[in-house]
Amino acid sequence: MKxxxxxxxxxxxSGVVATELGKALAKEGHEVHFITYSQPSRLDFLxxxxxxxxxxxxxxPLFEYxxxxxxxxxxxxxxxxxxxxxxxHVHYAIPHASAAYMAKQILKxxxxxxxxxTTLHGTDITLVGKDASYEPVVxxxxxxxxxxTSVSEDLKKETYHSFKITRDIEVIPxxxxxxxxxxxxxxxxxKAICPHGESLIVHTSNFRKVKRVGDVVKxxxxxxxxxxxxxxxxxxxxxxxxxxxxxxxxAIGDAVRFLGKLEAVExxxxxxxxxxxxxxxxxxxxxxxxxxxxxxxxxxxxTGGLPELQLQGVTGFMSNVGDVEDMTRNAxxxxxxxxxxxxxxxxxxxxxxxxxxxxxxxxxxxxxKILEKAAKHRPVGSLT
Numbered sequence: 161m162k163x164x165x166x167x168x169x170x171x172x173x174s175g176v177v178a179t180e181l182g183k184a185l186a187k188e189g190h191e192v193h194f195i196t197y198s199q200p201s202r203l204d205f206l207x208x209x210x211x212x213x214x215x216x217x218x219x220x221p222l223f224e225y226x227x228x229x230x231x232x233x234x235x236x237x238x239x240x241x242x243x244x245x246x247x248x249h250v251h252y253a254i255p256h257a258s259a260a261y262m263a264k265q266i267l268k269x270x271x272x273x274x275x276x277x278t279t280l281h282g283t284d285i286t287l288v289g290k291d292a293s294y295e296p297v298v299x300x301x302x303x304x305x306x307x308x309t310s311v312s313e314d315l316k317k318e319t320y321h322s323f324k325i326t327r328d329i330e331v332i333p334x335x336x337x338x339x340x341x342x343x344x345x346x347x348x349x350x351k352a353i354c355p356h357g358e359s360l361i362v363h364t365s366n367f368r369k370v371k372r373v374g375d376v377v378k379x380x381x382x383x384x385x386x387x388x389x390x391x392x393x394x395x396x397x398x399x400x401x402x403x404x405x406x407x408x409x410x411a412i413g414d415a416v417r418f419l420g421k422l423e424a425v426e427x428x429x430x431x432x433x434x435x436x437x438x439x440x441x442x443x444x445x446x447x448x449x450x451x452x453x454x455x456x457x458x459x460x461x462x463t464g465g466l467p468e469l470q471l472q473g474v475t476g477f478m479s480n481v482g483d484v485e486d487m488t489r490n491a492x493x494x495x496x497x498x499x500x501x502x503x504x505x506x507x508x509x510x511x512x513x514x515x516x517x518x519x520x521x522x523x524x525x526x527x528x529k530i531l532e533k534a535a536k537h538r539p540v541g542s543l544t
Contacts, residue, residue, distance in 0.1 A: 161527060162191040164239055166232070166260065167251040169200040173446045174281035177311070177334055178251040179203050184337070184520050186210045193239055197228065201423070213239050229255040229262075236263035240274050247527055249277045253285065254294060257301035264304075275306040275534040277527065280329070282311070282443030282464075285319050299323045307530040311444040312465030330526055333468070334444045335519035336511055341426045341453035343508075350431035353417075358388040359495050362432040362456070364425060364447045365439075367397025372461075374399070375438040375484055377406045377416070379459070382488035384412055387495065391416045392432070394425060429454035434495060437461070440481050445469050453511040457503035459491045469514075475507045 163185060167178030179200040182192040186209035193211045194200060203212060215235045217226040236248060236259065248263070250256035257278045267274050278301070285298075302308055302325055309330045310316040316329045354360050361380055365371040373393070380391040393403065393416070400418060407416040422428065429435070435451035437460040442448075444465040448458045452475055460466050462478035470478050477490035494503050 162245045164193045164195055164245045164248045166195045166256045169196045169198045174252040175200055176202055180337055184516050193243055195235055195239055229259045232259040233262040237266050240267055247275050251279045252281050253278060253298050253301060257305060258297050261301050261304050275530050277307040277530055278302060278305040280310040280315055280319055303327055306534055312468050314465045315443045332522045334446050335514050335516040336449050336453045338453055338515045341450050343455045344430040346427055346430045354390050358390050359433045360431060361389060361391045361434045361436060362428060363436045364394040367395055367399040369399060370440045372438045372440055373403045374406055376436045377403050378484045379436055379487045381410045381412055383491055384415055386492055392428060393418050394422050396420050426454055429456055432456045434491060438487060442466050449511060449514055452507040455504040455508045457494050457507045459487050471510055475510045
């Protein structure tokens with residue numbers, strides 16, 4: 161198949177999943193064309209089946225904001241025509257699904273019919289999409305897609321609840337590449353951070369309010385009172401300064417390090433003992449899956465898609481959002497030297513179920529289903 165993938169080229173979950181999916185498809189022999197405004201952060205290896213098409217947005221005095229959606233639609237038209245794509249797969253509804261609809265209509269005037277698959281990742285539905293200024297377009301774009309997938313059952317239910325969706329939504333969970341995310345021998349790194357054998361706790365996020373980074377610091381503070389421990393926070397965002405201030409106020413600044421954005425997150429996870437994810441909302445919990453793949457048990461909230469990933473009392477524990485005391489009790493239980501090895505083993509076993517080798521065929525079969533359905537409804541005389 162020749163597949164066009166549209167995504168955000170950032171460290172966010174949707175961009176990471178889209179990029180890793182494209183790379184895996186290319187390895188399987190499919191021709192994959194990324195269409196976005198800069199090279200995706202994880203598009204870091206050469207493959208004869210991988211291509212990148214940059215969306216250029218020119219600024220004109222007439223426009224207060226550059227019209228990215230129009231430029232994106234035009235680039236999709238160009239790539240579909242010139243590369244003879246079979247299908248467009250757009251990740252994150254806003255504005256990719258609406259731009260794809262526009263491109264699809266333009267291509268029809270050229271006798272080209274291109275099916276579009278839209279994957280819903282989370283905040284495109286739970287946050288941004290609900291905004292009254294976007295909702296009609298989001299609803300229309302999803303309903304006009306030839307296929308729609310979501311990364312969890314919870315996100316699927318929320319989409320149906322929040323929007324008047326007439327399309328069937330297929331749940332295809334997020335995945336992990338166990339060749340990349342696996343425990344590595346980084347003993348020297350662990351020794352440098354925890355020279356006296358302290359327990360190492362890690363949190364990764366974009367530091368938005370929904371991630372409740374303050375709860376991360378509070379839970380760690382409670383752990384630190386009971387056992388020698390260190391906390392590493394990976395990522396950046398608007399709540400970082402709040403968390404830094406809180407750590408100083410609690411007098412645990414020496415035990416907390418903010419590492420900022422990191423490419424090789426798996427190297428840090430390889431030496432971690434516990435991962436904290438107290439989020440107010442998680443459509444899936446990709447960062448938790450990455451931790452589990454590196455044999456790190458997870459203490460999380462029980463919201464969104466997390467109960468579809470976490471196994472209570474097996475891969476870690478889930479608590480109600482904001483229940484810092486329960487998270488602390490569970491964290492101390494997991495970190496007990498008699499319990500930790502079993503939790504680490506179970507975390508890896510669960511992560512293996514989400515290995516990309518298990519999930520990629522689900523996407524391939526879904527593409528084939530959409531292409532078959534599109535072929536039946538394709539107008540006579542169309543080119544594809």
